[in-house]
Amino acid sequence: MLSLWRKIRRTGRVAESAPPLPDGERPERAVVLGGSVQIRHVDAGSCNGCEVEIGSAFGPVYDGERYGARLVASPRHADALLVTGVVTRNMAEPLRRTFDAVPAPKLVVAVGDCARDCGVFAGAYGVAGAVRDIVPVDVEIPGCPPRPEAIVEGLRKLTGR
Amino acid sequence: MNLAATGMAAAVAIAVLTALLAVVVRTRTSVVGVGTALTGVAAVVAGAAALAGGSFSVVLPGVLPLSGVSLTLDPLGGLFVAVTGGVAVAAGIYSMSYADTPDLRARGVRVALPLFVVAMVLVPAAANVGTLLVCWELMALTSLVLVVAEHRRGPQVASAGRWYAVMTHLGFVSVLIGLMLFVAHTGDDSFAAMREAGRHLSPAVAGVVFVATLVGFASKAGIVPLHAWLPRAHPEAPSHVSALMSAAMVNLGVYGLVRVGVDLLGGGAAWWWLLVLALGAVSAVYGILQAAMSSDLKRLLGQSTTENMGLVLIGVGAAGLFASSGDRALAALALTAALVHVVGHAAFKTVLFLAAGSVLHATGSRDLDALGGLRPVMPVTTAAFGVGALAASALPPGTAFVSEWLLLQALIHGLPAGGVAAAIAMPVAVAAVALTAGLAVATFVKAFGVGFLAKPRSEAVAGAHESPFTMLAAMGIAAVVCVVLALWPAGILPAVQAAAGGVAVSGDVTLRLNQATGALSPLLLTLGLVAAVAVVAAVMRAAVARRVRREARLWDCGGGPMSARMEYTATSFAEPLQRVFDDVVQPELDVDVSHHEESRYLVQAVEYRRKVPDRIERRLYQPVLSVITAWGRAGRGLAPGSVHRYLGYGFYAVCGVLLLLAVTR
Amino acid sequence: MSALGVIGGVVQPVLIVAGSPLLVGLMRQVRARLEGRAGAGVGQPWRDLRKLLRKERIAPRGTSEVFRFAPLVLVATTLVVAVVVPFVATESALDPVADLFAVVALLALGAVALALAGLDTGTAFGGMGASREMTILALVEPTLLVAIFALSVRVGSTNLGAIVSSTLHDPARVISPVSLLAAVALIVVIVAETGRIPVDNPSTHLELTMVHEAMVLEHAGPDLALVELASAMRLSVFLGLLANLFVPWGIATEATPLALLIGVLALVVKVGVLGGLLAAGEVFVAKLRLFRVPELLAGSFLLALLAVAASFFLA
Numbered sequence A: 001m002l003s004l005w006r007k008i009r010r011t012g013r014v015a016e017s018a019p020p021l022p023d024g025e026r027p028e029r030a031v032v033l034g035g036s037v038q039i040r041h042v043d044a045g046s047c048n049g050c051e052v053e054i055g056s057a058f059g060p061v062y063d064g065e066r067y068g069a070r071l072v073a074s075p076r077h078a079d080a081l082l083v084t085g086v087v088t089r090n091m092a093e094p095l096r097r098t099f100d101a102v103p104a105p106k107l108v109v110a111v112g113d114c115a116r117d118c119g120v121f122a123g124a125y126g127v128a129g130a131v132r133d134i135v136p137v138d139v140e141i142p143g144c145p146p147r148p149e150a151i152v153e154g155l156r157k158l159t160g161r
Numbered sequence B: 001m002n003l004a005a006t007g008m009a010a011a012v013a014i015a016v017l018t019a020l021l022a023v024v025v026r027t028r029t030s031v032v033g034v035g036t037a038l039t040g041v042a043a044v045v046a047g048a049a050a051l052a053g054g055s056f057s058v059v060l061p062g063v064l065p066l067s068g069v070s071l072t073l074d075p076l077g078g079l080f081v082a083v084t085g086g087v088a089v090a091a092g093i094y095s096m097s098y099a100d101t102p103d104l105r106a107r108g109v110r111v112a113l114p115l116f117v118v119a120m121v122l123v124p125a126a127a128n129v130g131t132l133l134v135c136w137e138l139m140a141l142t143s144l145v146l147v148v149a150e151h152r153r154g155p156q157v158a159s160a161g162r163w164y165a166v167m168t169h170l171g172f173v174s175v176l177i178g179l180m181l182f183v184a185h186t187g188d189d190s191f192a193a194m195r196e197a198g199r200h201l202s203p204a205v206a207g208v209v210f211v212a213t214l215v216g217f218a219s220k221a222g223i224v225p226l227h228a229w230l231p232r233a234h235p236e237a238p239s240h241v242s243a244l245m246s247a248a249m250v251n252l253g254v255y256g257l258v259r260v261g262v263d264l265l266g267g268g269a270a271w272w273w274l275l276v277l278a279l280g281a282v283s284a285v286y287g288i289l290q291a292a293m294s295s296d297l298k299r300l301l302g303q304s305t306t307e308n309m310g311l312v313l314i315g316v317g318a319a320g321l322f323a324s325s326g327d328r329a330l331a332a333l334a335l336t337a338a339l340v341h342v343v344g345h346a347a348f349k350t351v352l353f354l355a356a357g358s359v360l361h362a363t364g365s366r367d368l369d370a371l372g373g374l375r376p377v378m379p380v381t382t383a384a385f386g387v388g389a390l391a392a393s394a395l396p397p398g399t400a401f402v403s404e405w406l407l408l409q410a411l412i413h414g415l416p417a418g419g420v421a422a423a424i425a426m427p428v429a430v431a432a433v434a435l436t437a438g439l440a441v442a443t444f445v446k447a448f449g450v451g452f453l454a455k456p457r458s459e460a461v462a463g464a465h466e467s468p469f470t471m472l473a474a475m476g477i478a479a480v481v482c483v484v485l486a487l488w489p490a491g492i493l494p495a496v497q498a499a500a501g502g503v504a505v506s507g508d509v510t511l512r513l514n515q516a517t518g519a520l521s522p523l524l525l526t527l528g529l530v531a532a533v534a535v536v537a538a539v540m541r542a543a544v545a546r547r548v549r550r551e552a553r554l555w556d557c558g559g560g561p562m563s564a565r566m567e568y569t570a571t572s573f574a575e576p577l578q579r580v581f582d583d584v585v586q587p588e589l590d591v592d593v594s595h596h597e598e599s600r601y602l603v604q605a606v607e608y609r610r611k612v613p614d615r616i617e618r619r620l621y622q623p624v625l626s627v628i629t630a631w632g633r634a635g636r637g638l639a640p641g642s643v644h645r646y647l648g649y650g651f652y653a654v655c656g657v658l659l660l661l662a663v664t665r
Numbered sequence C: 001m002s003a004l005g006v007i008g009g010v011v012q013p014v015l016i017v018a019g020s021p022l023l024v025g026l027m028r029q030v031r032a033r034l035e036g037r038a039g040a041g042v043g044q045p046w047r048d049l050r051k052l053l054r055k056e057r058i059a060p061r062g063t064s065e066v067f068r069f070a071p072l073v074l075v076a077t078t079l080v081v082a083v084v085v086p087f088v089a090t091e092s093a094l095d096p097v098a099d100l101f102a103v104v105a106l107l108a109l110g111a112v113a114l115a116l117a118g119l120d121t122g123t124a125f126g127g128m129g130a131s132r133e134m135t136i137l138a139l140v141e142p143t144l145l146v147a148i149f150a151l152s153v154r155v156g157s158t159n160l161g162a163i164v165s166s167t168l169h170d171p172a173r174v175i176s177p178v179s180l181l182a183a184v185a186l187i188v189v190i191v192a193e194t195g196r197i198p199v200d201n202p203s204t205h206l207e208l209t210m211v212h213e214a215m216v217l218e219h220a221g222p223d224l225a226l227v228e229l230a231s232a233m234r235l236s237v238f239l240g241l242l243a244n245l246f247v248p249w250g251i252a253t254e255a256t257p258l259a260l261l262i263g264v265l266a267l268v269v270k271v272g273v274l275g276g277l278l279a280a281g282e283v284f285v286a287k288l289r290l291f292r293v294p295e296l297l298a299g300s301f302l303l304a305l306l307a308v309a310a311s312f313f314l315a
C-alpha cells in the first residue's frame, strides 16, 4: 500500500495537456448533449487493433474522460455508439438492434478504416458492409488503427469541450 | 347476556347450523362459505366486545362429562378470538368459489370448515382444562380433514396429513401431560383456581408444567424444532385452509403459551423466558432462511409463518424476562409488540395465502420457477400479493415494520434494565430480528418479483386468468386491513394493550413509548413518502423534454430473442444466499453433464438439480423415524398370521398378569 | 415542529439534491488525480444529469408500472431521509420519522423498488443484479441494525436527534470503544450499501461482475437520471449520517442564519472529506469476488456485536 502511494507520488500527473479544440463542424444533435457523451462501444468485426487504441484513448495519457466522454455498459445509457471494424454478416443485425436500443438523440462514430469503408477486408465473403451501410454515421475517424489522439479528437467533436 | 356472550353464542350457533346443513342436505359451497364468514363476523364482534371490557363467563356443567364446559372471554382471549374471526371472514368468502371443486365439495370437507373455525374461536374462550383440551382436539381433527381434502392430487398430500396428524397429537399429549400435572397439584381444573394455585407451585413442578406445555404449544405454532409438519401441511392444504391455519391456528400456540406461562403460572423463572426467547430467535432465523431458499410459493409462505411466530416468541420471551426481573412497563411493551405482530401477521398472511391460492387456481402451479408474468393477466391478485409482501418484509409502510419497530424498542431498552442475562440475550435477539428482517426482504422480493413480475416462465401461466369475484373480494378485504394496520396501528393498540395487560405505547398518529423516549409515525412517514413521490414526479414533468415513451425491445445484447428460460428463476435468485449460508442449510447439489458420443469435449446437456433439505428435521426426526421403523419391523415378526400363535400370546399374557397379581398381593 | 426543524427540513433536501452529484464528481476527480489523469471536473455528473433529462424515455416491451415507478420511489425514499435526518440542524421537520430504524428501512425500501424493477424487465441481467443486491442487503441489514443498537443503548433512544444531541453534549463518547467499533462496522456496510469498491465497482463494464449496474441496464434517459441522482443522494446521505453520528460538531442547534450557515458548511466539509477519503481508499484496493463479500460483511457484523457488548460491559 505504501509502495503504491509512493508510486502515485513519483508518477504524478501523466495526462498530457489538452490540445486546442478541433475545428470542423459538430454534428447538430451533439450540441443538445451539452458536454456529456456516454459511449457504448460496439465491435462489429474488428481485428481488435482499434480496441487497443480506444483503450489508450481512455487511459491516463490521453484521458478521453476529461472532455466529458465516458464508456458505459448498456446502449440504454449511451448517447453515442463507437463502432469499430467492418460490419460482418453476423453483427449486422445486432448492430441495428444496438442502435435501436439507444434513446434519442443518438450518434454513431465509426472508428478505423474498416468501419469507414471496409478497409483491408473490403470484398471479403463475410462482410455485410461498412458501418454507414447499416446505421447512419455522424463522425468518422480514419486510420488503421487510428491514433488515440485522433479518437480523442473525434470524441471532442461530440462533447464540444 | 352481554355483547361478547351474544357474539360467542352466535358464532357457535351459526357454525353448528352450517355444519348440520352441510350434513343433512346437499348445500352449495357458497352456503358453507357464507356460514363460515358469518361465524367469523360473530367472533370478531365477540372478541371486540371482550377487548372493550365486556368479558363474560358461562359454565355448562352438563355438556361434557367430568369437568363440564366452562367459557370465559377476557381481553387476552378476546384478541385471539377477534383475529381468528377476521381471518375466517376472508377465508369464508374466498371459499365460496375457491372450494367449488369436486374434492372440496365432499361432504366431510364442507362440514369440517365451519367446525374448524368455531373450534379455533372456542379455544381462547375455554376456561377450564377440559374445555380447552376438547376444543384443541376438535381444532386438530377438523383441520386434519381439511389438510387432506385434496388427497387425490398426489401421495404428498397424504404424507403431509400423516406428519400433521402425528405432530399435532404429540403436541396435544405434551399439553395434556403438562396441564394434568398442573391440575394434580391444584385439585381443580378451572382456570380461576389454577391461577390462584399457580403462584404457590414449587419451582420444579411449575418448570415441568411450563416446559411440557411449551413443547405442545410450540409445535402448534410451528416453532423450530417442532416445525416439521408446517412446511408440509400448509402447502398441501386448500389455500383458504392454509390461510386459516397459518394466520389463525398457529396463533393459538402463542395464546396457550401466554395463557399458561404468564397468566396461570404467573410468570415464573427467568430461564423459562430465555428458553422461549432462544426458541423464537432460532425459529425466526431458520424459518426465513428456509423460506429464502424455497421455490414453492405456498411452502415459502408456510416457512415464513415459522419465522413470524419466532418473532412473536422473541417478544413473548423478552416480556417474560423483563417481568421476572420486575420491569412491568417494559414487559408490557414487549408483549404489546408480540401481539401487534400476531395481528399484523394474521392480516398479511391471509392476503398472501389467498393470493397464492388465486395463482394456484389460475395456473395450477405454485412453483415459483414456473410462474412469472402474472401482472398483466391477474392485476388484482398481483396487487394483493404486493401489499402482503410489503407488509411481510418489515419495510415501511407495512404492518411488520411497526411491530418489529416496537419489538426492537423493547429489546434496546431492555439491555440496561435486565442484568447479565439480558446483556447476552438482547444483542443476540436484536441480531436475530435484524437478520430475519434482511432475509425477509430478500424472500419477498423473490416471491413477488419472480412470481408475479417479468415474463411467464411456463405455458400454464401464459393462459392464466383473473379469479372470480368472491376470491378477489376476500383478498381485497384482507389487503385493506393490512393497509389500515400499517398506517394506523394506533387503531388496534388499545385492544392489544388491554390483552397485554399494560399500557406501554400511546398516541394516535404517532406512536410514543410511555416509559422510554421513542416515537414513530407510520402515517406521517407514508404521507412524507407520497408527498416526495409527488414532488419528484412533478419536477420530472416540468424538467423532462420528451414525455412520450418509445416502446423498444428489451436489451438482449443485440442477440436474442430472449426466451423465458433465460430469465432468473427463484432458484437462481436465491443461489447467492444459499452459498452464503452454505454451512447452515447444506444444500444437495447434483450436476450431470452428458457428452456427445463422438467427443468427450462437446457437452450435450447439463442438468442441475438443487435441493435444500431441512437440516434440523433430518438431524432430529430421521433417527427417531428410523428407530420407529426398526421397531415396527421387529414387531412384524411377532405377527406371522397364525391363530395359534395369537391364542398363545393371550394365554401367556393372562398368566403373566396373574403371576404379577400373585406376587404383589 | 420547531422553526429549526422546518428550516432544516427545507435546507437539507435542497443541499443534498444539489450537492450529491458534486460529491460524486469530487470523488471521481480524486480518483482521476491519483491515477495520473486530469478528470472531467467536479461538475460532470450534473452535466450528465442535464443531458439525461433531455433524452428520450424508453418503455422496454413487457415491463409494468413497477419498472416505471421504481426510480421515483427510489428518489422519494432518499428525499424523505434527507428531510428528516439531522444533517444541518439537530431538530427534524418530521421528528416521529427521524428514527434510525425508520431511516434504515426507508433506504432499504428504495433498494427493493429498484430490485423489483430489475426483476420486472425479465432479462437475465436484471434478475442477476436484483438477486445480488438483495443478498447484500440481507447481510447489511443486521450489521446496520446492531450498530444502531450499540449507538442507541447509551442514549436510550433510537431517535436521531437525540443521539446527535447527546454526542454534542458528551464529546468523550466519540472515542469510546463502542463508538469506534460501531463506526468501523458502519463504514463497511456503507461501502457495501452504496456499491463502492471493494463490494461493487460503479464503473464496471463486465455484466457478470455487476451488482447495482446490472439492475439498471434497462433504464434510459430521465429514468436513468433519477436512478443516478438517487444513488448519488444515497451516498451523501450515508456519509452525512456517518459524519453526524460520530462527529456532529458544527450542526445548527438554533435557528439563526449564522448557525445554519455553519451547519451547512460543516456538513459540506465533513461529507466532502469522507467522500474524498473513500475515493482515495478505492484506488488502493481491488474489487472483491462476490462470494468474498459476505466474509467482509460478517466481519463488520461481529464488530457491531462487539460494540453492543462493549456498550454494556464498559458502561
Ligand code: SF4
Binding pocket: A045, A046, A047, A048, A049, A050, A084, A085, A086, A111, A112, A113, A114, A115, A119, A120, A143, A144, A145, A146
Ligand atoms: S481499422 Fe485497422 S485496426 Fe481497426 S479494425 Fe480495421 S484492420 Fe483492425
